[in-house]
Amino acid sequence: MMFDRGIEIKTPDQIASMRSAGLVVAHTLELLRREARAGVTTGELDAMAHEHIVASGATSNFLNYGAHGPSGEGGFTGVICTSVNDEVVHGMPGSRVLRDGDIISIDCGAIVDGWHGDAAITVAVGEVPDEITALLQATEDAMWAGIAAAALGGRVGDISHAIETSVVAAGDYGIVEGYTGHGIGSAMHQPPDVPNYGRPRRGAKLVEGLALAVEPMVTLGTGSTRTLADDWTVVTTDGSWSAHVENTFTLTDTGTWVLTSLDGGRERLAALGVPYGGD
Template sequence: MFRDRGVEIKTPSQIETMRAAGLVVGETLALLRASARAGMTTGELDALAAENIRAAGAKPSFLGYGHPPFPATICVSVNDEIVHGIPGDRVIAEGDIVSIDCGAIVDGWHGDAAVTIAVGEVPDEALELMRVTEESMWRGIAAAALGGHVGDISHAVQSYVRSQGDFGIVEDYTGHGIGSAMHQPPNVPNVGRPGRGTRLVEGLALAVEPMIVAGEPWSRTLEDDWTVATEDGSLSAHFENTFTLTGSGAWVLTALDGGKAKLAELGVPYGGH
């Protein structure tokens, strides 16, 4: 069912199918996190992801997406690359931070999530950037409640990042609604004011994905028409989860435990099963 401005409201059974897609994404990202090492190419990570998604009976969301069509199963963005990096023959090096964005489709319904991983020993500044980015994503999800607004999520992400130091919040790219298509209304910005934007209701599914940089938040698109990098060459981190709200709380569809542990840590009711 579509509401005003194209916002798609899912039935409980459709949310269950999105959970199935989300588990494929979560399991694939766990595999890639465990497998990534110095000396591997980004293309090898992509091949692992493709095999895992297909073996689960799902389809990759990203392959063939957009214009020009995205040529791979996952996005792999290294160091100063923010999002949409195309996997290929780039060799991952000791000390790199690698952002991996993954989407999968089960019976026409999507899951979408991203992680940034450290390869070997990385500087403390990079680890802190990753920590702040991941925590801001969870703070955004934790701020969501039935009857609230998308701006509550945006404000929580922004407020947490600002409280942690002098980091840049990329505003040109946002989270999004998700369901029968990977990208749907409403946008979920990483800056905003509480009480603004689309109302949060049961059956709405959102992808929350802060992209935080160590320097200035300005970006440029590389010659491949996909990869987005920081203008100043500073490091970037990216975390994402797909979640929904039920009558009992938040349910993170792409987290293997549904987000139960982290939501409990933040004092937020868990809405999954």
Template structure:
């Protein structure tokens, strides 16, 4: 019997991980600026301009712009849009919307990639719960990023948490990925799986962990623009993502924002500020 070879994975030194943290900090600061800027009446293209200026002012380059022809510096996905929403002048935010913003930056050849879902104006209680479930599923997945664990442990943690929260569903068509000198690298990181299965995690791996949770059914489809992914039933979706390095001391969150510090400390992860 032949065993399928595991994909070669780029392993980073401590110095290279420090470089990735610098790129991740550019992304984190940009997302903080976008959080402060989001309000009813803005277009998603307005937000894209803020993001591009923030990234370039830091001496970095937007990862997404021009990627397979993508026109934005961010993915801006509103309400039932799950991921890969194209920033548009015609897409104007309204009070009560939620928006997933996915942002990437390249600094000195290293990538950072992170996403948040934000409220536009007044946040509905059902949307707040959806966002909480998705973000916590991300943290549950990140907690598995330790040497000796396996890819299946990450997916099992994410899927198990979302399933435990009742009516929410876990999008399975998209997942996380390796990251480093390219934005998307091996291995692909499923948001579902079986514990103890899949490629073994080792020190020096860097992975982007990004669950997508729907308020309704998990099924999604891609629109005719070739990018935007939406829920089939029109229910809202949430998306969160962090880039994380696997270290001997535990998961080091490379795209950590200031608001994440308390959660990171509570989980016992290494302090990304050091």
């Protein structure tokens, strides 16, 4: 069913299919979290993800995304995005070898019965400086702050404002403004956009059956970005390192349900005083 401004509202059965897709994504990301170590290439991580998604009975929503023309040229060539160090998002997996001290954002999606899941983690490869550990923690906390701010009858701006407030409170970080979270359901990217900054009580209304992907991108620098010649990889213009995390969630009549978290978000939501809305 379509709601105001083309926003898709899902039935409980459709949300259940999104949960199935979300669990495929969550398990894939946990596999890659363990395997992201020095000496491994981003292409090898992509191959592991592809095998796991297929073995789980799902299909990738990243592979060939954006393809155009009769031969499908220009599409994304991986099932995950692998963005290393100063790469913010949309890094193309390939021959790059991870080194001790790197960080890598791994963004993954899957489709089950036509319904999508989408999530991302940023992983430290070996030992990293304290400022990088703090960056990763600040980004993770901001995502959960945004999810925790969502409530039935609220607005998308409540999420955006909570993310921004959390990042600002954590330290002197840049928030990437040109890329946002998004609605998700029968397609990976749908209205409404979910910016990582903004004023509360603005934007689309939060209603039952709406699903959103929340994904702050936080840098040690200004947050300004540019796209590389591959037309995909987004990097910081000042070379500062960036972290990116993402989860897909929905709101039910009993609380919040994080569809791409293995426990549905129960632990983190409880710590934030937010009712759990999963089954």
